[in-house]
Structures are given as structure tokens and as C-alpha cells.
Amino acid sequence: MGGTFGKGCHLHLIDGSAFIFRAFHALPPLTRKSDGLPIGAVSGFCNMIHKYVQDNAGPDAPTHVAVVFDKGSHTFRNDLYDLYKANRDAMPEDLRPQIPLTREATRAFNIACLEQEGFEADDIIATLTRQAVEAGGRVTIISSDKDLMQLVGNGVEMLDAMKGKRIGVEEVEEKFGVGPDRVVDVQALAGDSVDNIPGAPGIGIKTAALLIQEFGDLETLLDRADEIPQPKRRQTLVEHRTQIELSKRLVTLDSATPLDITLDDLEVREPDPAALMDFLTRMEFRTLTKRIAEGLGVEPPVIADTNPAGAAPSEAADQSATIPFRPEDYECIRDAAALQRWIDAATARGLMAVDTETTGLDEMRCDLVGISLAVEPGRACYIPLGHKIGEGDLFGADVLAEGQMPLDEALALLKPVLQDPAVIKIGQNMKYDAKVLARYGVHVAPIDDTMLMSYAMNAGLHGHGMDALSERYLEHQPIPIKSLLGSGKAQITFDRVPIDEAVKYAAEDADITLRLAQLFKPQLHRARVTTVYETLERPLVPVLAEMEMTGIRVDRDTLSRMSNAFAQKMAALEAEIHDLAGETFNVGSPKQLGEILFDKMSLPGGKKGKTGAYATGADVLEDLAAEGHDLPARVLDWRQLSKLKSTYTDALQDHINPETGRVHTSYVITGAVTGRLASTDPNLQNIPVRTEEGRRIRAAFVADEGKVLVSLDYSQIELRILAHVAGIDALKQAFREGQDIHAMTASEMFDVPMDQMTPEIRRQAKAINFGVIYGISGFGLARNLRIPRGEAQGFIDRYFERFPGIKDYMTETVAFAKANGFVQTLFGRKIHTPEIGAKGPQAGFAQRAAINAPIQGTAADIIRRAMIRMPGVLKGLPAKMLLQVHDELVFEVDKGAETGVIDAVREVMEGAAMPAVKLDVPLVVDAGTGQNWAEAH
Template identity: 90%
Template sequence: MGTTFGKGCHLHLIDGSAFIFRAFHALPPLTRKSDGLPIGAVSGFCNMIHKYVQDNAGPDAPTHVAVVFDKGSHTFRNDLYDLYKANRDEMPADLRPQIPLTREATRAFNIACLEQEGFEADDIIATLTRRAVEAGGRVTIISSDKDLMQLVGNGVEMLDAMKGKRIGVEEVEEKFGVGPDRVVDVQALAGDSVDNIPGAPGIGIKTAALLIQEYGDLETLLDRAEDIPQPKRRQTLIEHRAQIELSKRLVTLDAAMPLEVTLDDLEVRAPDPATLMDFLTQMEFRTLTRRIADALGLEPPAAAEPAPAADAAAPARLPFTPETYDCVRDAAALRDWIEAANARGWVAVDTETTGLDEMRCDLVGISLAVEPGRACYIPLGHKTGGGDLFGADALAEGQMPLAQALALLKPLLEDPAVMKIGQNMKYDAKVLARHGIAVAPIDDTMLMSYAMNAGLHGHGMDALSERYLDHSPIPIKSLLGTGKSQITFDRVPIDEAVKYAAEDADITLRLAQLFKPQLHRARVTTVYETLERPLVPVLAEMEMTGIKVDRDTLSRMSNAFAQKMAGLEADIHELAGEKFNVGSPKQLGEILFDKMSLAGGKKGKTGAYATGADVLEDLAAEGHDLPARVLDWRQIAKLKSTYTDALQDHIHPETGRVHTSYVITGAVTGRLASTDPNLQNIPVRSEDGRRIREAFVADTGKILVSLDYSQIELRILAHVAGIDALKQAFREGQDIHAMTASEMFDVPLDQMTPEIRRRAKAINFGVIYGISGFGLARQLRIPRSEAQGFIDRYFERFPGIKDYMSETVAFARAKGHVQTLFGRRIHTPEIGAKGPQAGFAQRAAINAPIQGTAADIIRRAMIRMPAALDGLPARMLLQVHDELVFEVDENAAEDVIARVRDVMEGAAMPAVKLDVPLVVDAGQGANWAAAH
């Protein structure tokens, strides 16, 4: 026994239940032991405890520590109120067997592990906190639970370990509007839907805080309820007094509960290396075991032999051993693998190629996996230097003829009874489609991960393997090299290629078997099955079709832009009074801030002034011509370099068309991203930007047809926020921007000017993205105070929008995610951040359900489009945010428009019935600009 707890001692109390649930939800419980036992939450919990130990090893390390858990679901509060926490979901089946293991983990780390029947962890924490303070010590509670904030003050603080954020008296006052000593009064009034604490109906945190501030405490407030001037509030407090008093008893922590443990029992103790290593080894946490062994200066123990898998959906954690991967060099061996895949009913497939452009690369080989640890590679195009008399490379020996292998694989890859599993299967499907193979049906591990974890982490195979399989795949750079010496995959020796390629298929299969059962638990099966997976063949077909681009038009535009840039340069030099390199940020900064002495000049680490777009926009908003002209010059320069010059290089030499690639996982909201080239970011606000679309043309005898959702995000906002004025305007087909301008600026519709309407339009769309007065000022180039006034007036006229924003942020903070009307989850791990990051995270959370719902709607339309167009001479070419572009026979345009409009306007149904109609605008023409 060490020293007696007293003055100078520092007690840390860790909210163990919070650690468990954060580990379970932030790192979905996909990980299983080799015997099938789920251990994902245990793994996350152990990592958190290890990080805690590492972070608290300095001079301010605690002298005493305990991890405190809830035990059972029935406490004294259930005796007071039988509906207490009655609406909480049942514990997930995969988490239940992990709860005892987290206690074992705590003891393995040699940290006191506390729980007591009939009381919550919060009561144990409250009691130990009181005892520690009375003994003269300090207390840090490792938790972000609002219910514990009543304990803060008088030597007690909280620490949100996930964010590194300390919670003191000021932070409590910021959250509740009152000090810690009055938190329970506010909670009693506001109630808590999560814990089913009734509170006072209709009174939220803000109102409760105002009432407590005015009357001092809850008892005085209730005694003087008849003095409250607001009739509804007065009646609520009088009628529900008993309920409010009960609520206070429910939220007040018991700081005097009987505990057998003493503070001295909680003294910090070093872990016993053998005990800790034994536990980690039993749990098969190889990475963490190595990490802790290194920290303790120990040799990591040998891995235990894996037990047989207990569940076919949870494969044994077999080692990734290249020696067990086969190299298939002849038809007989390939037939054996095809037979195994047919017997299984699934096969993981991966292609190896000479590049990342599916429309131009050569197929080098195909890998297959039929069960974890059982994979092969079929080399088809590996080469050796110094080939024939003409100096061409020769095929390496020991490879099947490409045509023979594909002929054998085609029936398997097209068999509807065999599931083909891939990681980013769209790529492999396009490569194989160029060889006449229509791969179907498919599963995609990248899309499974995206459906479950959008916003939490990336979805590339290497990252998923390290995160969920505890395995680092062979890096491609180790085979191809980098820089000038980099080679293509057809130059990789076959023996090395087998290890790399077969491992990819093996990893993909293991990820699929882990992820597929988890879709239901994460409640995103419908999202994956109706919004993600069926989109793959639709996009693959669009991308392979491409869109025709006129090279001569682009060339003429490039020349015109060059002339325009020269004219702007001359204007800029005249305004500056001297010639300088407009493209040089350093020289521009010296002109603006040294020579012209404009305000706002800030130098960076290099000693040069910052001259980014934000700086120039601020200066332009203040009426300075030179920065405004530089912005114009930069815009034209970008149009030239990024589009009119670069697009010419993307025209396929054989098809004469540009083939963009859509990234399904490119945005957390579900919005598609376009790459190589990016056709979604062609500027359309400026006349010059819109002109670029003139180069996208229809083929001979055809026209382009564009159909675009009209103000879809505003319509969704009107629905989800319940804005009656907006809903009515949409139902009546009003000009929504003119209506908004009329509402805000008290201007009759018949007196509306284009400028007033433009400002209303900027605010309408800006509000969806949580635009600030600062941002709106830049966009409209007006003073910040005027822009903020517009936004304030907007919220006054449409108060439901403010309510929606507040409720969405609160939901994100409580749940860690927001979701679309179709169930897509967008995780919000940064929602509790402080500083500038906080504003960004909140704006993203507010916008995500709206933008995500719009993205889901157009996905649903695209997925239905092949069937809708069946029999019509039309092909879908592009998706650009809310717009779809088709190539159509000239005489079929009206029929196609009618069919497509019907699909798009009904895309939300039957899953969601919106309060406002979806409206689709249509156009047609010889080029994209004319059609749009």
C-alpha cells in the first residue's frame, strides 16, 4: 500500500461504458477472433486504455485511477420511475459477449475496475469524486457525458479524451447556460429523450437556463410559477410540478452511495507484463500486442494457433502467406479454380493492368479467391525485354493465352448464380467489359465500407485491411518503384506479381465476409442494396460510352482565352503603374500591400504576402479594382489550363470521346465525384465558363438532351424543415428566388429587379451550406455587415430553418451522425470540435441530410434509367450534380424527355413522399451548352 489519499493526490475516473460504446460505434464490431467471437469493441477499448496510459505518463500523471462501468440495467432510478431509460435500444447482439472482456482488459492493464449492482457508473463517479475532494485531492473525470457536468468545480474537471478537450466551469456554463451547481435544475426542466426523463413539456435547455437564471433555483421557480407572465409556460410549470420534481431526482447523481472500495485501493499500479501480454495474445490483437511489448521493452509473444471458424460469415483469421497462393499457368489449373468458385457460389476477383485508365490500359492478369487464404493469380500479359527482331517485348514464359483464359472465365464471371466480389468493382468490370465480359452479379467491399462508415475513414483496400484485418498489404510501390524509374505492372516478374495480386483478392474476400453481415447491424442494408451496388453497372456503362468533344472548338477557345488574359494583364499593369508577373503571388503581394498600401496584408512563413482568392475577394468587396481584375485573370487562366487545354489530352484516340470516371465514395453525402477529367466543376456562373460546354457535342444524327432538377435542395429543405411559405410557393410553381426577395425585402413581385433577385438567390442557396455573413459578403462583394443583415432577416422570415439547423446539430452531437431521408448515414466525428473547425463541422452536418437526400434521389433515378430507356434510341452520358445528360436520336428527343422526366420527378417514391413536388427542367441542342 502506498501513501494515504489526501492533499496533492490526483484521481482519474474513466467512464468505461462511454469508452466501450465509442469503440463499438466508431470502430464497428466487424473484428472477430479465429473462433468467431466478436472482439471489435474490446480491441477499440484496449487501444483507448493504452493511449490513456501513454498520454498520462508525464509529471501531471494521476496518483490514483479507476475505470467505472455500469452493471445491469435496473437501478434505484427504475424504482422511482419505471419508464426510466425504457426507450433505449436493446444492446447489440455482437456487443453483449464483449462486455465481460472489457472488464478483463481493465484488470489486465492493472487498473481498478469498479461497478455495483443497483447504481449507475455516474453514481460511483460522483461518490468517489466527493470523497476525493473532501480528502483534499483533485479529480479528473475522463468523459464527455453531460450528466457528469454537475460535478465540475472545486478541484473537479472533466476531460473528453477523444478530442483532448478539458471541461471546466466555463465550458459547463457555455453548454447549459448555468453553473455546475444548477445543471440538475436545467436538466429537470428540459428533460432528456435519450434517458426518457420527462421534464417540463415544451421547455428546452435555453428556456430552462433563462428561467433558472431569473429565479435562482428550481424550487423557487416552481413556488413562484404563478408569477410567470407567459401563459403557456406558467401553465406547464404548474400542471407538471410533480413530474419536474421527479425529473430532478432522476438526474441528480447519488454522491453518497455505499462503496466497499476506498480511494487508497485506486492507487496507480504498473501492469504485470505477463498478465497483460497473455490477455492481448488470447484476444489475438497482434498489432497492439507488438506495440505494448515495444513500450514495455519485451519480446512480443508468439501468435497462438487459430481455432476453427465458428461462423462461415466470420472466417478464421488465417495468416496471409504468399506461399499458399497459386500461379495458374494452364487451362487445367484454371478449370479447377472455376469449379471451386462455382461450388462456393462466390469468388473475389481483381484485375492487374498497365495503368489506371480503364479505357486505355492493357490487361496483365486476373486474381481469384474462393476462401480466406486460398487465392490464385493468372498471369496473362507479363513481358520480358529484348524480344523479336524488331525490338518488341516478348511475353514472359508460363502464361496462358489471353483469349483462352477469358473464354474459360467468361461463363463464371457472367453466371447469375455466382457472386463476384471486388474492391472498387467498377474498375474491374470496365476492364473486363472491354474484353467482352459482362461481370454480374457483383458485391463491392469499398461500397460496403462506404455505406457503413462514410465520414469516419477512407475506403481504400490498404486502409481497410490494416483497420479491420490487422494486416498491411504489399505496397504497389515495392513492385513498380517511383519517379522516372517506375515500371508498369506487365514488367513485374510473375513470381512477385503472384504474391501481390493474389493477396489483393484474398483481402477483398476477407473484407466482404466481415462487412456483409454488418450492413444489417448498421441499418444500412437498404442503402447498400438500393443506392450503392446497383449504381455500379449504370456508371460503368456511362463511363464507357463517354461524350464527344470537338477538339477544334477547344483549340479556338484556348486562343480566345489567351487573348483575354493578355488584355486583363494590360489593365492590371496600368492599375499597378508598372509591369509585373501577374501569376506570381510574391510580386502581386508586393504591389498590393507594399506599393499600394492596401489593408489586410499578412506574410506567411516564406516572408511573402498571402494573395489567395479569399484575400483578393475581401479587397474586391471593398471596391479595389486591381484585385478584382486579378481574380478575373485567374479565372480565365484556370479555364484555359484546366479545361480548354487539358480536355484535348483526354479525348480518346479511338472513340473521339472523353470518358470521365465517377467516384461513388468521393463525398460523404453520397454525391458523385467526376475525375480524369472532372466534368462536374466546369464553371457555369460565368459566360466564359458556360462556353466550354459548347465543345461537348452530339454525334452525327443525334442531339444532346439535358434534364436538371429545379432547386432540388431548396425543395428538400422546405420539406425537412417544414417551411410552409416555401412549400406553398413550390406547390404553386412560383419563382422561389423572387418570392424570397419579396418576403425579405418587402418588394412586390411586379417590382422585382434582377439585382434583388440575385441577392435572394445567393442567400437561398447559401443558407443550405451554412454560409456566414463573411462568406456571403465575398460572394456578393458587399460589406460584411450588410450581408449579415440579409442572413439575419432571412432567419426571421423563415424561423423553421433555424430550428432545423439547431435540431440537426443536436442530433449529430448525440448520435455521431446525421442521415438522409433514405437512411444514408453521414458520420460527424468532428461535430464537437472547437475553434474554426467547429463552424465547418456544424455547417457540414446541417447540409449533409439535404445534399445527401438530393444525391440519393438522382441515384435512384439513374438506377431506374436503363429500364426506362429500353427500346428508345438514347444513352445516358453524364451526371453533373442535379443534371443528367443524354445522347438521343434527333427524332426521339421529346419521347426521351417525357420518359426521363417521369422517372426523375418520381425518383423519391415510394420510399419517401415529399411535401413539395420535384420539378425537372429539360433542354436539347447540338451541344451541351445549347441543351442546358
């Protein structure tokens, strides 16, 4: 062809991003055999491009062609409207590293590949379309995106490649009710929930089309809005004029995008067989490579099979377990050139395992000592960075050991690859490493986590620590850390470990992590927990890391004053107790207390446990106190103070980080089998709230100057979930009507009209409602309500009579657990129940746990979903998420912004089950604010 683009030329513009997303979602999560790199979207993309090339070889073949991609997430539209596309879910982690490969694929097919920072693919398409039409040529846009329909006409048409359907002026008119030139007017009015275009509330495409048909165009319509007969419609247009005009600017494509190419650069070119084969071979696409090779008339290259010939896919991953561990092969990285080789290898592969070694277990305070990497099974290295020599003498003469790269230099080299969206960083408990590295200015992304993969597949079956996983799945016992650090008083920190020993230990950890990832990744799909892992586990890591690093401000003085007050009261109580006992003893020793109470004083109710010691729990002491005995009553007071002092007012002070002045808890994602989080070091999920004394401790959790704490919690979420999963119409109805659910239960059970409800009856019903969630038993309810067991059983029988669906749910859940060995939440989380078939008292335990797990777990999934969406919602708002307490989230918010934040957060929390699960009951979130947590809760 040659020459310039003009009359007779035919330009094809392919919407590349649409191809990618379609490929990603249509295909199962394929991974590259040799290293486990996710590759499904690239494979689908190549198939689609190949099909496109074949389909367009005929007489109407294009003379010019380009694939156009989106680039970056921020465009000029975000400057116009910061909520533009704000409701979009983040790109799936597994897709991210495939994006650059689709560009490579396009070039491998020798097709022009276009993208422009700050502009959407649609704008580039609009610009090229305009240029081509002005030059007198024809254009076909391969896409079905309605946003491109405004370009149709004047020799421009669209082609839906999937349906093989042409979209011309007629089809556009059919869809929008107006011609292509007025499509933007209709879109401006109708808005678009997918792109978060506001439009005019209450006006859809149909109404918008009618209005535009009548008034000619949007501007005329808005100017003459007062002529509209329908009052509501008229009012909407007048009130939302600015918003509608903004919407129009958002939907109008920019046909003047600055491009550094011309139409002539897009001329159709024959693919270079060698380059194309090289790419396909590297991707290890066996079928596609063969098919394309045949089409090109070349010999298909042999794709090295890293597995035994004919190996089944399940065996393929087993190489992780069969390649021997050879610690002597691990490399110690001491200079930039060596490090760069590993970085290049990781970049070429698109993934690597990463592990950090530090001086301690507190990510917020420890120092980085070294980093290990692995790129394939058996191939791992360690980069020592902070190893010291010498004993740390009187002068603290810490000297860096020889042969280590300077920390700054190593991190500068590693930072690009650790932050490279095209390279997945695999870790075992990656939240830890990500937090450490974040303190050194490196923000690791995207990540994969073997601990979380194990948790998604095997919660309830076994632990998810690396040593346990390695022994179980790789049949390899890792070097114990104790062998390097020792234990007890003589324990040293990792920076004191000799480098050669550290290499073997640290590189092995990265090696193990990589092997586990290769083994687990394909198993996720087979275990049907890919969605759980991808939507509930993996994306939670950066969210929690951010929360933990933010921490919450705790006022030391408040705690310290309380501590002193508690100490005085305790001393007084202790004297009184000793006086009553007639001797001094350790009040804190249950053993000594038991002997005083039941041997010396011969009080009734002395029951020995399996260890031969008397039980002295609160329930026992309360019974004694109720009978008028003073000593147990004082002990109860003393115990409460002792608990508050030691666990909270004292211990909490030790957790205030000297640098930040805040307390930084750690959430253990795999801490509870049900999907709940666990909070450790310190546990901020059990700060007192039930007693007045205890609640004062919450007042020590304060907002920074100029800020307030905001707490939002789900109201009775577990009962709502029970109503949904057990399908109890009466309960569902009550929740929909916003009734007092415990009173309603009481009314149903005891035949008491709602207006005659007494607090006592309601309290009993409340206990039953909770009991149901826990897998109710007569004994448990009796103990809780302090009523005879027969009476409690009577309550339960009546409850089941009134709500037979609950009994059915329980029976069915236990049967499911027995048949499958696990139960599931509404979101597909599996909780394994290996004890379900046990005999004896174990059986009851396991059954109640199985009944409770789907309810507790579904609630846990819902708040996880809310938390994962929170960063997107808080963007632009002066608010930070600080804490999660199972059904509560705590935020720190600039004073004055509370209302806006509460509205936004509440919307996310109440809608968190959607769209995956549509509950039959509404989720309701209560909110509070205050200077401290006691006020906010």
C-alpha cells in the first residue's frame, strides 16, 4: 500500500482493554506451567487477536489497524469529577501483571499498540477516528462499548467482535432513541452507574431520548426546562443543571488527544513469524503456538516441558515438592551487579518470592537485617544488609559485618521491582514484610500470600505457619529459627547471626514460599475458593497494613492515673480479704483461694476440676456472694480491678510506640477459623465496655488534635444473617420493619403482646436469640439465664416450635458438615469441621461450631468486604480507618467532616454484601462520634 492515509483507506481500531477484561473474566485462572505466572488473560487476548486477524483477511480487509489501551487510572475526567469511575472495583491482582504482556502480545502480532497517559482508550479512538474521517477514509471500531457509539456515522461503524454484529447509525438509534450526534445528550441526562456518571436523578435512557427528540439538543432542553409539563421532571432538570452539564463533559470523548503517531504509522503489517513465535513460546501457549505456526506456514517451536511428559496438571505442581532443597546452592548477594541479575530474572518471570529478616517481631519497631528472594524452586538468594559483628560492647560498638551492600543502594535497586505492577511478590504472611518495607519507603505491590492461600483452602484443618505448611506439603523440615537465635535469655537477634548461616536459613524461607505458591495457586481453583482468596483475603492485606501502621492514639496519663487508683483500691480489698480469711494468701492464686473458701471456711459448692483444684471462676464466686458471703464478693471486685490493671492500664502503656505516640495492633488474618480477624500485641478487640469501670479505659483511646473518633457498627448482624440463611419469614419481616427483635421473639414465644413487654421477658428472649446463634443447648441456656435446666429446655422447645426453620437449618447444617467435612459462608468461605463425626462430648462441640461458623463467618466476610472497599471511599475524605472489632469499625476524622464520612462509610457497610449476595434482610449500621472511643461507641 504505502503512501498517506486518505480516500479508500480503512482504519480498524481495536478496544484492547475491553478484549483483556473479557478474556480475563471468561477464562479460568490459567497459570504458566513453568513458574505459575497467571497468564489466562494474555492467552485469551492472543486468541481474540488471532481470530480478529483471521476474520479480517477478506476483501474488506483494513489498510490500517491499531489496538488501543487505557493507561493509568487518572484522566482529565477525574479532574472534572473526582468520583468518576469511583465505584469501579480495583483491578484483580492476578490481572495486573498480565497488562504489560498484552502490550507485548500486540507488538508480537506486529500491530500498532497505542496508549497515552491521562487519556482513556476511547479518547484516542475518537481522535484517530476524526483524523481518518477528515482524511476521507473509513473507520471500524472493534468494540461494543456504548460510550463509543457517539462516533458512529460518516463512514464510521462499530463491530461487536463477540457477537459478530455490526453497529451502525440504525443500531445506535435503536439503543439511544437518538442519532449518534445526540448520544452524549442522552447519556448526560441518563447518567451511567458503571462509570459513576451522575446524570439527572430519575431519568433513564427512554425519558432522556424523548426529551432530546422534543427539544432538539441538551442545551435547548436545559434553557427551556420550564416548558416541561411534568412537574417532577421539570424540577429535576432545573435543580441538577450543573450536574447534567458536568455529566455531558464526562461522556463526551476528546477527539483532540495529543498523539505522537500519525495514521500512516498504523499501516497493516505482516507479522514477523520469529518474533511472534518467540513470544508465544515464552508464554508457553502450546495449542495457540501450534495453530498460529500452521497459519504462518512455519515449524512450531518446541515448548520445553518442565514436567515429565504426559504429566497431569496436578502432578505438574508437584515439582515444588520433588526438586530437592540444596542450601549450598543459595546465593549470597554482596554487590549491585549480582542483585541486578536477580531483579532481571524476577522481572522476566513476572513473579518472585520475598522474605525479610528483621531484628524483632514488631514490624513497627524492628530493623531490616536482610532480604531473600526466590524466582524458581531451588533458586533463591539472600541479601544481607544489616548484619553486625562484635558483642556490642560497653560503647555499643556495633560494626557492620563485611561484604554487605549498603542498605540504601540495595533498596534503591529493589524498589522498582518490588513496586512493579507487572511482578507479583509472593510472601508467607506478606503483611509483615510489606509493613517493614513500607517503613523504608518501599510499597510492595501486587502481592500473593501462601499463608492466605492455605487459609482459604484449609481453615479448620491445620495451621498455616510456614514450618507446618512446608512439612505437610513439601515434606521438608525448614531450618528452625531457634538453631540460629537460641532461646530464652541467651537469645540473640537476627542481625547477630553470621551471614553464611543466615543465607541458608533466609533463602530457604523464600524458596519454600515460592514452592508453596506454585503448589497452592492451582489448588485454589480446584477447591473452589479462588473467589474467597481473591476478594476476601488477598485484597485485605494492604488495607490492614495501612490501618496497623496508622495506629490509634492512646493517652498515657489517663492510663497511668487509673493504674494508680486501681492499685490503691486493690490493696484495700486485699487487706479486707486477708482479714476475712484470717490469714494472708495470694488472692491471685485460684488454688490458694479455693483452699481458703472450701477447705478452711467450708463454704458450699466446692467442686474440683480435672486437675484436682477447686473451681473459683466468677460464676462460682457470684453464687457464693449471692448467699451473703463477703469474701468471694471482695475477690470478685479485686479480680476485676486486677484484670483491668494488668491487662489494660499497665500493659497498654507498654504498647505505645515511642515514635508515633500511638498503639499499633496486628491483625492476624488467619487467627480465627470462621474468617474473623484476631488482634494481637496488643489485642484491641477486647477493650472493656460492659462495666462502668472498664469503660473508662476506652476513654484513653483518643482522637488527635482537631479530629474526632467515629465508630460505626452493624446492628445485630448475626441474627440478621440467621434470619436469612434459615429463611425465617417472621424474623425477616421484623428486621425489615425495624422492630425490636428480642421483644418480638419474646412476644412470639411467651404470647405477650408487644405493648405489655417487660424487660425481664425480653432479656430471656435475647439470651435465647444469642443461644441459637451458638448452637443452643438446654444446659448452656440454663447456665446463662441461671434457671433450671428443664425450664431452659422448655424455652428451647417452644422456640423451635414457633420457628421451625431454625431447627431445620441446624439439622441441615450438621448433615452438610458430616457429608462434606466443611461448612460454608454465603460468600463461599469454607470452614472445615474434621471433628464432626467424633463420638462422645466432642460431637456436641463440633456440631455447635458447625452451626455457628456459617453465621459468624458470613458476618466476618461482610465486614471484610466493607473494609476492602473503604480506601476507595475514603479517598479525598479527611478520614482514616483505625480499628476493626468484628462488627465495628473505628475511624479518625477531621472535625467537621463527621457527617460526610459517616454517610459514606455507612453506605459501604450496609451495602457490603452486594452484589455477591442479596440478603433478604437489611443491614443496619449505627454510628457515633466523640473525642474518645468511650464517647464514640
